[in-house]
Amino acid sequence: MANLARKLRQEQQTQQTQQAPKVSKKVQKQKRWLSPGEKILGIAFGVVICFGSVQIISNQSSIYELNKEIQDTQVTIQEQQKLNSDLTVQISELSQYDRIKEKARELGLELNEQNVKVVQD
Template sequence: MAVESYRQNVLPETKVEPKVKKKSTTRTRTRVVSLKRAETLVYLALMVLIAAAAIYVLSLKMDAYELQTQKTQLESEIEIKEGEISELNTEVTHLASYDRIYEKANELGLDLNNANVKVAEKYGKN
């Protein structure tokens, strides 16, 4: 007991507490980095360049779309004209047939005389 009273009188009790990092309840500090004027100009020029490239690509796509639409319209017009040409060729073949010419000649009062035959070339051919 004497040792205990000596410790209390002479040596005060020292408690060793482990060091614990205190978490601050305040917001964490953010560090704002300022840009120099040259860096700002470089970033601005880069953004303008990217925007210009995007606009250019979009305009090319619009031109391609318009050309594709014109191509489709022309192809449909070509198909219509080819159908008309086919019908006209069929009509020419029918009108130039020997039987039809023979009937028209009989209607006009012409007779077939094999001794007096002349060959006429088609119009436009040399």
């Protein structure tokens, strides 16, 4: 009988030890990927990046517009310089002595060498 009682005790102890770990298991909480503070920082960083991107694009757009205006102004200046040089050539052609003398004769003026005075610069 004693052996039988010992065997029962041993069986009961083994059953308790086998059941005890099963009962003592704790359910582990699933860890979050990001904490709330990290989420807030991430969102703030994203907003700053978006704002910076918009600012850069806006600045580049205004620079492009100014460069376009500068180029248009340079083209206008070049056209005006060309016109001015053409007019300078025309003035030099129209102010030749032979042409002036011919126009004076057409208008009835005559050259009197006694009335001519030489002016020096």
